[in-house]
Amino acid sequence: MENIDLEKFNTRTDLAYEAVTNTDQANLPDILVERSENQGINVIKTTIGPASANIVHKKPGLYYTVEIGNGDFHDNDTYERIEDVLRQVIEEVIAEEGMTGKRCLIVGLGNINVTPDSLGPYVLDNVIVTRHLFQLGTMSDDFSEVSAISPGVMGTTGIETFDIINAVKNEINVDYIIAIDALAASSIARVNKTIQVTNTGISPGSGVGNKRKELSKETTGIPVIAIGVPTVVDAVTITNETINYLLKFLANEYRGDTPRANALTGGQRLPLNYDEVKAPEDEMKQHFLGKIGLLSDENKRALIAEVLTPNGYNMMVTPKEIDADVEDLAKIISGALDQALHKAVNHS
Structure with a gap:
């Protein structure tokens, strides 16, 4: 195991909170994590300072x-x-950037022909755009000036996504950008959940492993707010988490803590919340899986990547739903955007 270069196999995640929790x-030194609950929905605010940015790669x-969460x-x-909580978060980030009521360009990143990468374009199908109406002088003060574009992907346009967005931004003279894109997660439990x-921008295509030129305040000259949902996870993550879940499951069985099937459950075993299941001791891990069971999460990921990557088996996977x-x-995000950007849209 000493010969494995762990740097080659950094955990793939676009979620800052995951990157922070995966790090010692x-x-x-300058990470602040604040947790709150709003209408039964957990909201985590993570502030990353410059000293920690390189460590967590954010x-x-x-x-x-x-x-x-796991609810429907x-x-x-x-x-x-969810829509209302997201609306409040978006309003807070817009206010943080001093952009409340300013001219906004909404960008739906991604490939509409690839379902896991189609979130951005689908959001644009439902957002309220008003720039053309402002030019006609027919809009009230309860609406903001909003325009939208779905630039597609370089494979179908032949043009770098950033170049399209930047050209449009310069032509129509907007104050800030809101970009929506698919992301990747390092946990099965977070996919589509x-x-x-963030106010730090985004790199288009990062969710499906096709990272393009960054879209941010540094590259565009105006604030860029990014909204993303992890729609994919790689095979290394799935394999690693399956091993971890297997160890917890076997340990639970060994302790006799696993909920049993009965008539009330229709004869089916109740699902385990693996986040709440106590991890087995090292002795038990070795008993079940030998030396593999004793590997750290980082080493286990590296080993799995060593096995899968050379043959092209580290695929990006998405749920069947x-x-x-x-x-x-897409409807949740577009509804939250409409309410955050336009006072006239009902917030109830």
């Missing part, structure tokens, strides 16, 4: 994580609660 907190700035966000009540909002998930997530 003692090595992060830009300094604000990152909000809205945790949808397709039902109307949960849908509306987390919404991240991705079509319905992306459709509803």
Whole structure:
């Protein structure tokens, strides 16, 4: 194991909170993590300072994580609660940038022909755009000037995504950009279950491993707020988490703590919340999986990557429900944007 270069196999995640929690907190001098609950939905505000930015491989700035959790966000009540919480977060980030009521360009990043990467374009199908109406002088003060563009991907346009956005920005003279894109997570539990909002911008295509030129205040000259949902996870992550879950499951069975199937559960075993299951001791890990069980998470990931990557097996994977998930997530984000940007849109 000494010969494995761990730097080649950094955990793939676009979520700042994951990057922070995957790092030894003692090595992060200027990280602030604040947790709150709003309407039963967890919101995590992560502030990354310049000293910690290189360690966690994230830009300094604000990152909000809205945790949808394991509930069914397709039902109307949960849908509306998530939308309202997200609206409040977006309003806070816009205010933090001093852009409340200013001219906004919404950018739907991604490839509409690839479902896990189609979140951005689908959001644009539902947002309220008003720039053309402002030019006609027919809009009230309860609306902001909003325009929108879906620049596609370089594989279909032949043009760098950033160049299209920057050209449009310069032509129509907007004050700030809100970009929506698909992301990647380092945990199965966060796929389609987390919404991240940040004031640090984004690199288009990062969610599907096709990182393009950064879209940020540094590259555009105006604030860039990014909204993203992890829609994919790589095979290394799935394999690593499966091993961890397997160890917890076996340890739970060994301790006799696993909920048993009975008539009330229809004869089916109740699901385990693996985040709450106590991790097995090293002796038990070795008993179940030998030396593999004793590897640290970092070494285990590196070993799995060594096995999968050379043969091209470290695939990006998405849930089978991705079509319905992306459709509803896009509506949640567009609804939250409309309410955050336009006073006239009902907030109830």
